[in-house]
Structures are given as C-alpha cells and as structure tokens.
Amino acid sequence: MMQFSHLLSFAIWLPILFGLLVLAIGRDDNPGLTRAISLIGALFSLLVTFPLMKQFNSFVHGLQFVEKSSWIERFNINYFLGIDGLSLWFIPLTAFITVIVVIAGWEVIEKRVAQYMGAFLILSGLMIGVFCAQDGMLFYVFFEATLIPMYIIIGVWGGPNRVYASFKFFLYTLAGSLLMLVAILYLYRQSGGSFDLVIWQRTVLSLDAQKLLFLAFLAAFAVKVPMWPVHTWLPDAHVEAPTGGSVVLAAIMLKLGGYGFLRFSLPITPDASHLFSGFMVLLSLIAVIYIGLVALVQTDMKKLVAYSSIAHMGFATLGFFVFNEIGLQGGVVQMISHGFVSGAMFLCIGVLYDRMHSRQIADYGGVVNRMPKFAALFVFFSLANCGLPATSGFVGEFMVILGAVESNFWIGLLAATALILGAAYSLWLVKRTMFGAVANKHVAELLDLNKREFLMLGMLAIAVLVMGLYPAVFTDAIQVSAQDLLHQVSQSKLPTH
Numbered sequence: 001m002m003q004f005s006h007l008l009s010f011a012i013w014l015p016i017l018f019g020l021l022v023l024a025i026g027r028d029d030n031p032g033l034t035r036a037i038s039l040i041g042a043l044f045s046l047l048v049t050f051p052l053m054k055q056f057n058s059f060v061h062g063l064q065f066v067e068k069s070s071w072i073e074r075f076n077i078n079y080f081l082g083i084d085g086l087s088l089w090f091i092p093l094t095a096f097i098t099v100i101v102v103i104a105g106w107e108v109i110e111k112r113v114a115q116y117m118g119a120f121l122i123l124s125g126l127m128i129g130v131f132c133a134q135d136g137m138l139f140y141v142f143f144e145a146t147l148i149p150m151y152i153i154i155g156v157w158g159g160p161n162r163v164y165a166s167f168k169f170f171l172y173t174l175a176g177s178l179l180m181l182v183a184i185l186y187l188y189r190q191s192g193g194s195f196d197l198v199i200w201q202r203t204v205l206s207l208d209a210q211k212l213l214f215l216a217f218l219a220a221f222a223v224k225v226p227m228w229p230v231h232t233w234l235p236d237a238h239v240e241a242p243t244g245g246s247v248v249l250a251a252i253m254l255k256l257g258g259y260g261f262l263r264f265s266l267p268i269t270p271d272a273s274h275l276f277s278g279f280m281v282l283l284s285l286i287a288v289i290y291i292g293l294v295a296l297v298q299t300d301m302k303k304l305v306a307y308s309s310i311a312h313m314g315f316a317t318l319g320f321f322v323f324n325e326i327g328l329q330g331g332v333v334q335m336i337s338h339g340f341v342s343g344a345m346f347l348c349i350g351v352l353y354d355r356m357h358s359r360q361i362a363d364y365g366g367v368v369n370r371m372p373k374f375a376a377l378f379v380f381f382s383l384a385n386c387g388l389p390a391t392s393g394f395v396g397e398f399m400v401i402l403g404a405v406e407s408n409f410w411i412g413l414l415a416a417t418a419l420i421l422g423a424a425y426s427l428w429l430v431k432r433t434m435f436g437a438v439a440n441k442h443v444a445e446l447l448d449l450n451k452r453e454f455l456m457l458g459m460l461a462i463a464v465l466v467m468g469l470y471p472a473v474f475t476d477a478i479q480v481s482a483q484d485l486l487h488q489v490s491q492s493k494l495p496t497h
Helices: 007-025 031-055 090-104 113-132 136-145 147-157 162-190 197-202 207-224 233-240 243-268 270-275 277-296 301-320 325-356 372-385 392-407 409-434 451-469 472-490
Strands: 064-072 077-083
Touching: 007 031, 007 064, 007 077, 007 090, 007 113, 031 090, 031 113, 077 113, 077 136, 090 113, 090 243, 090 325, 090 451, 113 136, 113 147, 113 243, 136 147, 136 162, 136 197, 136 243, 147 162, 147 243, 162 207, 162 233, 197 243, 207 243, 207 270, 233 243, 233 301, 243 270, 243 301, 243 325, 243 472, 270 277, 270 472, 277 301, 277 409, 301 325, 301 372, 301 392, 301 409, 325 372, 325 392, 325 451, 325 472, 372 392, 372 409, 372 451, 392 409, 392 451, 451 472
Parallel strands: none
Antiparallel strands: 064 077
C-alpha cells in the first residue's frame, strides 16, 4: 500500500527554510527576534511530524507517505522519499531534539545567534532527509550534507581545541563516506542504472561483490555510529562542541550510522551480513564492555557521557547482527531511547558548565545541597543511562540481551555485563558530583534550575518515562518492518547458476 502526501517534504524542508530565514534576517543587535523565529520554526517542524505518527499504519508492509519525482533525469536520480517502521520514530525525535536545542541556547548563546540557530534548523532538516531518502544518491547527499552544519557548530562555538576537534570529526566521517560513494556507484551499474534502494535490495550480487560492498558501507556507518576502533573522533568532538552540538551529535547524528546498517548493509548484502555477523558482534561487544571500562576512568563529565554513548550504540549494532526479531527491534528502540537519555545528560552537564565553567568531576560535589531540582533530574537521567526498569534505557537493552541470548547464551551473558558497567560509571558520576558535603565556594554559590532549564529537562524526563512505561507505542510501529527486514536478510542474493 502506498500513500501519497507531502508530509515528508514538509518535515525536511520546513526547518531548512526557517534556518535560511533566520540567517537572512537575524542580527546580533536584535537577538530576541532571531530566537523567536528559531523557536517558531522548530515548533512548526515538530508539529508537521504529528500527522506522520497519527497516520502511520503499523500493519502495512513496505513504504508509506511515498513521494517520487525525477531529480536528475539523465542519471535516473529521483527525489524519492518514503518511511517504514524502522525510520518513523527518528523523524519526530529529530524535530523534538531541535526544539530542545533552541530552548537550551536561548540565553547561553550571545554572539552570532542567527548563525547558531540557523545551523541547527538546517541540520535538523538534513538529518530528517537521511531517514526519509529511498534513492541511494539522495541518501548520500543528505548524509554528507549533515557534516557541514555540525562542522561549523563545533568549529565556531566550541571550546579551546574546537578547530582540531571539528577537523577530526569532518575528516573521519568524510573518509568513511567516500567508500560508500564507490559502493553506490557500483550498485547503480549492477542494477541497470538505478539508484532506487528497493531495486538494489532485489539485485543479484556475487558473494565477493557483497563482501566488498558490506565493507564499504561498514567504513561509512561504523565511523558514524561510532564503532570501536574508529570511535576516537567522538570524545574530542563532544568535549569541544557547545552543549547544543553535543546534544544533537549524541541524540541524532550517531543514529545515522545505525540506520545505515538497516537500510543498506543488511537488505542489500544479506549473504555478506551473515558472513560478517560474528565480526560485527565482536566489535559491538568490545564497544559495550571495553568502552564501558574506559568510561569508568574519565575525569571529564562530557568525556564520560561520550564514551557511554559509544557503549550504548554498541548495544544497537549487537541487536542488528544477532538476526532475530526481538534483537533487531531492541536495537532500534535502544537508538531512540539513547536519543532522549544522552541528550538529557549532555544538557545537564551544560547547565553545570554554564554556572561553573568546568566539566571536571573533581570540581563538583554536594550539588544537591544547592540545586535540589537539578540533582533530582540528573539522578533520574543517570539511572535511565544505566538501564533502570521503567525508564526508556531499560527497554532497548533488555530486548537486545534477550535477542542475544536467543542467538547465543554467551553473547547474551557478555552483553549483560555492560549493565553492571553502565551502573558503575553512571552512579560513580552521580556520587562524585551530586552528593556529599558542598565541595567548594563555587558549588556553594550555585543557583537551581530556572524555568527555561526546567522546561527542557522536564520534557525529556517525560519522554524517557513514557517510553519506559509504555514501549508498545514504539515497538508496534517497528515490528512489521523488522519482520520484513529479517525475511530479506534470510534470502540469499547469490547468482543461481
């Protein structure tokens, strides 16, 4: 069944147009107008995603809200949009996080306000484009275009080493993506001159071709997730990025890599996916366990949460490559949950940084005595980060562990150890920063959350609780598409002769 509407185009282009409008009319001598237009644009962009959620039919196989028109006719490149259960929830998540980021930067960003807000609005539209694109070249254009606003955000509003961090982020992700471009051009030739992902999924490919394609896609998506050992750009990028940049990077941009595995690697190269599944599970477990241990020894709050992001995304990739329904659904749920929880953790660190201009754990202690509302929310998000039942963090991790046990008991057991590590580094962070006696005169002078800060953290807290208490809203939409993908992956595409 195909629906025709322009909802996806609105979701993509509305924030981009508002971003361009903010850049055009925003001036530093009137930041209030700039902020107001940015917030209106972000809210309108979020409202556009509501009909998508309401009209989405969880029982329909294949793509919904399809839009298709010729873009570059000579090369058969189409403006082809469509979503299924695997991509549905990432669209409202992106729009929601953009609203939060605009609110978060309301008073904090004082210079180049229009450029800051405009960059985030444009980035929001480009990321939604990645989740909607069903044409290989259109996907690549959106996928690469997301680098530009984030590069500018880190490079202009970041910390002291922002230039180094932004270059490292850009070069790592661009280098991986160039191999994906080669793979896309090869598939274009093999499929008889089409960039249509649906046609690529039916194209017969030899095992050698599938292996090379899988590795090419792996180069692009593993850097983006990021998977061990190509993860080293992420802590640097997080530490130097402004709070809003860290939030979007953790909550949405990392998901582009995980989503790429679902849309390209698994359905287009099923035989190679099975062949490399052991390797992918190993990389995922290293991310989950080793990076969890690395998080334990961090002294910088942002670095600790950055490493915990790599560990949590390791759960998502583990869920994808155990090849069963609960694992695959769990991987997608884990990515959505991580969007809420990691975004909230970085916002909390931003709230402290705005007051004390330090991210060092040693500079804090006894914050609960001065900021009780903030401490309550920080403890809640930290518990969600380590997978407390009734929070969103528990749902995805529990499903992935169930899927891993169904595939192999020992893989499941190793994955479950990460819950202990997650609790260790999250609770260690809480203990050192929130509790005990007031550590110093700077902590003694702290003021609790203002209304703006309470609003943004409160909205994320509600999202984490809703997803934790009623995950069926998310899993029901994902189920049919997950079954379809697993059926595709189980079908060999090797030549029959």
